[in-house]
Amino acid sequence: MRILKSRGARMATAAIAATLVVTACGSDRDKGEGKDGDKDTFVFGAPGDPASLDPALASDGETFRVTRQAFEALLEHEPGGSKLVGGLAEKWSSNEEGTVWTFNLRKGVKFHDGETLNAAAVCANYDYWFNWKGTFQSSAVSYYWQTIMGGFAKNEDKETPKANYKSCTAKDDSTAVIEVNEPSAQLPGGFSLQALAIHSPKALKEYAKDTASAKDDAITYPKYSQEAGKVAGTGPYKITKWNKGNKTVSLEAFDGYWGEKAKVKNLIFRTVDTEKGRSQALQAGDIDGYDLVAPADIKTLEGKGFQVPTRDVFNLFYVGMSQGKNPALKKPEVRQAIAHAIDRQNLVDTQLPEGGKVATQFMPDTVAGHTDKVKKYEHDTDKAKQLLKDAGESGLKLEFCYPTEVTRPYMPAPQNMFELMKDDLEKAGITVTPKPMKWAPDYLDATEAGSCALHMLGWTGDFNDGFNFIGTWFSEFNKQWGFKDKALFEKVNAGSKEGDPAARVAAYEAANVAIMDYLPGVPISSSPPAIAFAKNVNPPKVSPLTQENFAEVSFK
Numbered sequence: 001m002r003i004l005k006s007r008g009a010r011m012a013t014a015a016i017a018a019t020l021v022v023t024a025c026g027s028d029r030d031k032g033e034g035k036d037g038d039k040d041t042f043v044f045g046a047p048g049d050p051a052s053l054d055p056a057l058a059s060d061g062e063t064f065r066v067t068r069q070a071f072e073a074l075l076e077h078e079p080g081g082s083k084l085v086g087g088l089a090e091k092w093s094s095n096e097e098g099t100v101w102t103f104n105l106r107k108g109v110k111f112h113d114g115e116t117l118n119a120a121a122v123c124a125n126y127d128y129w130f131n132w133k134g135t136f137q138s139s140a141v142s143y144y145w146q147t148i149m150g151g152f153a154k155n156e157d158k159e160t161p162k163a164n165y166k167s168c169t170a171k172d173d174s175t176a177v178i179e180v181n182e183p184s185a186q187l188p189g190g191f192s193l194q195a196l197a198i199h200s201p202k203a204l205k206e207y208a209k210d211t212a213s214a215k216d217d218a219i220t221y222p223k224y225s226q227e228a229g230k231v232a233g234t235g236p237y238k239i240t241k242w243n244k245g246n247k248t249v250s251l252e253a254f255d256g257y258w259g260e261k262a263k264v265k266n267l268i269f270r271t272v273d274t275e276k277g278r279s280q281a282l283q284a285g286d287i288d289g290y291d292l293v294a295p296a297d298i299k300t301l302e303g304k305g306f307q308v309p310t311r312d313v314f315n316l317f318y319v320g321m322s323q324g325k326n327p328a329l330k331k332p333e334v335r336q337a338i339a340h341a342i343d344r345q346n347l348v349d350t351q352l353p354e355g356g357k358v359a360t361q362f363m364p365d366t367v368a369g370h371t372d373k374v375k376k377y378e379h380d381t382d383k384a385k386q387l388l389k390d391a392g393e394s395g396l397k398l399e400f401c402y403p404t405e406v407t408r409p410y411m412p413a414p415q416n417m418f419e420l421m422k423d424d425l426e427k428a429g430i431t432v433t434p435k436p437m438k439w440a441p442d443y444l445d446a447t448e449a450g451s452c453a454l455h456m457l458g459w460t461g462d463f464n465d466g467f468n469f470i471g472t473w474f475s476e477f478n479k480q481w482g483f484k485d486k487a488l489f490e491k492v493n494a495g496s497k498e499g500d501p502a503a504r505v506a507a508y509e510a511a512n513v514a515i516m517d518y519l520p521g522v523p524i525s526s527s528p529p530a531i532a533f534a535k536n537v538n539p540p541k542v543s544p545l546t547q548e549n550f551a552e553v554s555f556k
Contacts, residue, residue, distance in 0.1 A: 039264070039536075039555045040264060040265040040266055041264065041265070041266040041267075041268060042264045042266070042267050042268070042288050042289070042537075042550065042553050042555075043268045043270055043286070043287045043288050043289075044267070044268070044269050044270070044287065044288065044289050044290065044291075044550065045270055045271075045272040045277075045278040045281055045282065045287040045289065045290030045291070046062055046065060046066075046269045046270065046271050046272070046290075046291065047062065047271070047272070047273060047278070047290075047291055047292050047406050047407040047408070048060075048062040048271060048273060048405060048406030048407070048408075048439050048440065049062060049244075049247060049271050049405070049406075049439070049440055050062050050063040050065075050066045050067070050242075050249060050269075050440070051063045051221070051440040051441055051444070052221050052225040052226070053066070053067065053225050053226065053227070053228065053230070053231050053239055053242060053249075054067075054199075054207070054221075054222075054224070054225040054231055055067040055068075055071055055194040055195050055197050056129060056142070056144075056145070056195050056196070056197075056199075057136075057141050057142070057212070057221055057222075057225055058194075058195065059143040059144060059195070059444070060439075060440060060444060061408065061409070061460060061546055062271075062406065062440070063194075063440075064194040064195075064547075065269065065291075065546070065548075066239070066249050066251075066269050067194055067197070067233075067239075068194055068235070068547060068549070069235055069236065069237040069251055069267060069549070069550055069551065070112070070231070070233045070235040070237050070238055070239050070251060071194060071197035071198070071199070071231075071233030071234070071235050072087050072088050072197055072198065072233060072234050072235050073087050073088065073191060073192050073193060073194065073196055073197045073198065074087050074088050074089040074092070074103050074122070074176075074191045074192070074196075074198070075087045075089060075092065075188060075189075075191045075192040076192055077192060077463070077543070077545060077547060079540075079541040079543070079549060079552070080541035080542060080543055081543070081544070082314070082461075082463065082464040082544055082545060084188060084189065084192060084463070086106075087192065088103075088105060088106055088109060088117060088122075088198055088234065089103035089104060089105055089106070089176075089191075090104050090105065090106050091103075091104040092104070092188065092191070094187075094188070097183055098183035098184070098187065098499065099166075099179060099180050099181070099182065099183055100177060100178075100179050101177070101178045101179070101180075101187065101188065101191070102171075102175065102176075102177050103119075103122070103175070103176045103177075103178070103191075104174060104175055105117060105118065105119060105122070105174045105175070105176060106258060107174060108258055109234050109258040110234065110256045110258065111199075111200035111202075111203070111232045111233065111234050112200070112232040112233060112234070112238040112254055112256075113200050113202055113203060113232040114256075115200040115201060115202050115203075115232070117198065117234060118170070118173045118174065119169075119170035119171065119172065119173055119174060119175055119176040120170045120173075120201070121198065121200070121201045122168065122170075122176040122198055123168035123169065123170050123176060124201040124204055125196075125198050125199055125201075125204065126165065126168040126178060126196075127168060128204050128207075128208070129142070129145050129149075129196075130149070130152055130153050130163070130165050131152065131153050132145070132152055133152070133154070133156065134156070134211065134212070135211070135212040135213055135214045135219065136211075136212055137151075137152055137155070137156050137157060137160055138212075138214060138219065139160075139448060139478065140214075140219050140441075140444070140445050140448045140449070141212055141219060141221075143195075143448075144190075144193055144195030144196065145195065145196070146160065146161055147186065147190075147471075147472065148184075148186045148187070148190035148193065148195075148196065149163065149164050149165040149180070149190070150162055150163045150164035150165060151163040159477065161476065163181070164180045164181050164182055164184060165178075165180055165181075166179040166180055166181050167179045178191075182497065183497050183499065184496060184497065185465050185466075185467035185468075185471065185495060185496040185497070185498075185504065186465075186467065186468070186471075186496070189462060189463030189464075189465055189468065190462075190463075192462070192463060193462055197233060198233070198234065199231065199232060199233060200232035200233070202232070203230070203231060203232040206224060206230065207222070207224055207230075210222035210223050210224045210225075218441065218442070218445055219441055219445050221441075226242070227242065228240055228241045228242045228249075228250070234257075234258070235254065235257070235551075236253065236254055236257045236259065236260075236261060236262040236549075236551035237251035237252065237253055237254055237262055237267055237550070237551065238251060238252055238254045239251050240252045246270075247270060247271035247272075248268055248269065248270045248271075249268070249269045250266065250267070250268050251266070251267040251268070251269075252265065252266055252267075253265045253266075253267075253551075260551070261551070262550075262551035263551065263552070263553060263554035264550075264553055264554060264555070267550055267553075270287060271405075272287070272290065273404075273405040273406060273407070275292065275293070275294035275297065275407065275412065275413065276294070278290040278291075278292075278293075278532075279293070279294065279297050279301065279532075282301070282306065282532055282534060283301075283304070283306075285534070287534075288533065288534045288537055289531065289532060289533040289534060289537060289539065289553075290531070290532055291409075291529070291531045291532075291546075292407045292408070292409060292412050292529055292530075292531075293308055293353075293412075293529075293530040293531065293532045294412055294413065295351070295352060295353035295354070295356075295412060295530075297532075298310075298353060298354075298530055301532055305535045306532055306533065306534065306535060307532065307533040307534075307535070307537065307539060308530050308531070308532045308533075309530070309531060309533075309539065309542045310353065310355070310528050310529070310530045310531075310542075311409070311528055311529050311530070311531070311542050311543065311544050311546065312366065312528060312544040313355065313357070313364050313365075313366055313526045313527065313528045313544070314364060314366060314367075314460060314461045314464075314544040314545060315364065315409050315410040315458060315459060315460040315461065315526055315527060315529070316359055316362060316363060316364055316410060316458055316459050316469065316523060316525075316526055317359070317408075317410035317411055317417075317456070317457075317458040317523075317524045317525045317526070317527065318359070318362065318456075318457060318458060318459075318521050318522060318523045318524055319338070319342065319421065319454060319455070319456060319521055319522040319524060320447065320452075320454070320455045320456075320457055320480060320481065320520075320521045321335060321338070321453065321454060321481065321520065321521050321522075322450040322451070322452055322453055322454075322455070322479070322480060322481060322482045323481065323482040323483045324450045324479060324482025324483075325399075325450055325451060325452060325453045325482065326398060326399075326453040328391075328393050328396055328398075329453065329482075330483070331391045331393065332518075332519065333387040333388070333390050333391035333393075334387070334388065334391050334393055334396065335519045335520070335521075336377065336387050336519060337383075337384040337385075337387035337388045337391070337393075337428060337430075338384070338425065338430070338454075338522060339377035339519060339522045340377055340378070340379065340380045340381070340383045340384040340387065340428075341379075341381060341384040341424050341425050341427070341428035341430070342379065342421050342424045342425070342522060342524070343379045343420070343424050344358045344359070344379065344522075344524050344525060345358055345379065346379075346420065347417060347420050347421070347524060347525060348525050350420070351412065351413050351416055351417050351420070352412065352525060352527045353412070353527065353528060353529070353530055354528075355527075355528040356525055356526065356527045356528065357525060357526045357527075358524075358525055359523035359524055359525050359526055360372075360374055360376055360516070360523065361374045361512045361515065361516055361523055362469055362470050362473065362474070362512070362515055362521075362523050363466055363469035363470060363508075363512070364461075364469075364526040365526070366526075367461065367464065367465075367466050367469060368464075368466060368505045368508070369466030369470075369495070369504075369505050369508025369509055369511075369512065370466075370509075370512065371509040371512050371513065373509065373512075373513055374512050374513050374515075374516040375513075375516045375517055375519075377519070377522070379424075381424075381427050381428050384428035384429075385428055385429050388428065388429060388430070394429060395429075395431070396429070396430050396431070397430070397431040397432075397433065398425070398430055398431070398432055398433070398453045398454050399432075399433045399435050399452060399453045399454065400418070400421075400422060400425075400432050400433065400434055400435065400452070400453070400454040400455070401435045401436075401437055401443065401446060401447065401451075401452035401454065401455040401456075402414060402415065402418040402434070402435070402436055402437070402443075402455070402456050403436075403437055403438070403439040403443035403456070404436050404437065404438055404439060404443075405438055405439050406439035406440070408458055408460075409458075409460050409527065409529035409546055410458035410459070410460065410525070410526065410527050410529070411456065411458060411527075412527065412529065414456065417456065418434070418456060421456075422434065432454075435452065447480055448479065448480055449479050449480075450478075450479035450480050450481070450482045459472060460545060460546055461544075461545060462545070463545075466495065466504075466505070466508035466511075467492075467495060467496045467508070470492050470508065470511055470512065470515060471492060471493070471496055473520070473521075474488065474489065474492045474511075474515055474520065475489060475492045475493050475496070476489055477489075481520050481521065483520060485518060487514075488514055488515065488518050491507075491510060491511045491514040491515075492511045492514075492515070494507040494510070494511065495507030495508045495511065529546070531548070535556075536555050536556045537553065537554075537555060537556065538552075538553065538554045538555070538556055539552075539553060540552035540553055
């Protein structure tokens with residue numbers, strides 16, 4: 001998922017006193033007892049706030065963590081893995097070309113507002129997104145639609161990609177047929193995304209009465225997406241309250257759920273945006289679990305009997321460069337100097353949990369297409385200084401944006417990571433101007449718009465295909481990076497329409513070589529993020545895609 005998903009990443013400061021965080025959780029824990037003394041409320045400490053309650057408008061993991069409990073897509077991933085399985089569609093198939101996709105829907109599925117799932121409802125969603133206008137066509141709002149399906153029925157911006165979505169037809173009540181103009185590496189994986197989860201057609205009609213707006217880099221999301229009770233999915237939980245002041249989103253088990261019902265009645269996501277605050281809240285009993293455990297806390301928590309499972313590596317953390325913001329970044333020597341200046345091994349050794357790795361390219365080594373043939377940029381401060389001198393940029397000054405009030409799977413300690421890289425750059429003679437920004441929506445919107453010369457972002461894969469990584473950033477021009485290189489874009493896109501799996505992987509390998517020769521940014525690391533649970537919790541299966549299903553949670 002983007003982070004920015006182009007398009008994406010996130011992070012957090014450690015400035016809030018942990019004691020305030022701990023005491024703030026009491027009101028939720030007070031109502032945690034149900035019949036016969038059983039706990040009926042599970043409180044999870046999230047690293048950041050959601051941006052929207054409508055996943056179609058989002059691209060960040062904290063939004064999807066919440067909405068995934070209430071919305072379901074046509075396809076899903078197996079619990080704890082990355083293999084595609086049926087979601088709202090029990091079965092699916094495509095023609096040989098990969099341009100016609102047929103979905104056989106589950107029967108007896110109800111939306112939270114009482115509407116029935118059928119093929120017409122599926123098509124109503126896809127046609128609704130396809131016909132978005134105005135600010136909804138901004139890549140900051142409709143990132144995933146544009147990534148998976150291209151543009152819209154009527155593109156309003158010349159930079160918006162050409163639409164690949166062609167049509168959706170309800171063949172009968174339980175059979176939806178989606179057609180695209182050209183085969184794509186984004187399918188069928190894209191059908192599993194939360195951003196393409198299915199909403200009640202009745203709710204869609206209400207959504208259409210609202211609108212989004214933009215001013216400079218700031219996006220104002222439609223009102224319905226900021227209030228609980230307005231969105232309606234099919235998931236095991238329904239969203240009942242979003243208290244932005246208390247930084248909580250409350251959900252209640254949906255009695256009409258078609259599958260295995262949630263084991264705990266009430267689910268609350270509470271934002272606790274520091275690692276120390278989350279750890280102390282868990283140990284105090286004020287929350288029942290939290291994500292993005294600080295590497296230094298893992299053994300301490302395990303020693304006290306807490307459960308700390310670690311996910312498999314499926315992410316990438318990077319430093320992005322916007323050539324449109326600072327013309328010095330157009331010079332290859334400057335970009336290379338930045339790469340040589342950053343001590344990535346030190347960052348991995350001091351900031352990441354055991355199993356963290358230095359990245360050599362823009363995908364983790366767990367994805368097919370990763371190759372050892374890319375150009376390496378070893379840490380070398382003297383070489384960085386010489387490259388800057390050769391470029392005529394010995395006195396280079398760069399603004400470096402970083403996000404606050406969030407941590408991400410690939411960034412367990414964002415501010416610390418920023419400070420380490422800032423020091424490295426300054427040792428090479430670069431004057432760094434820090435620019436902290438609130439994660440959502442300020443930071444996401446600013447990086448998406450290319451408003452930061454340097455920025456920290458990352459990506460957790462949506463599904464297991466190399467294009468989901470490199471295609472996210474480098475398949476075409478986008479403002480985040482601010483460069484145009486037709487040859488590079490063609491290299492990146494070469495594998496996306498390749499039907500033969502071996503040829504596709506070879507194309508991704510060639511693309512990785514080309515990307516690292518050009519060096520649009522610096523891939524930093526990949527990390528196996530840890531998640532923690534209280535001693536009395538039966539946790540869900542942990543997912544390398546960070547797609548935990550909290551309906552699986554119960555208390556011992």
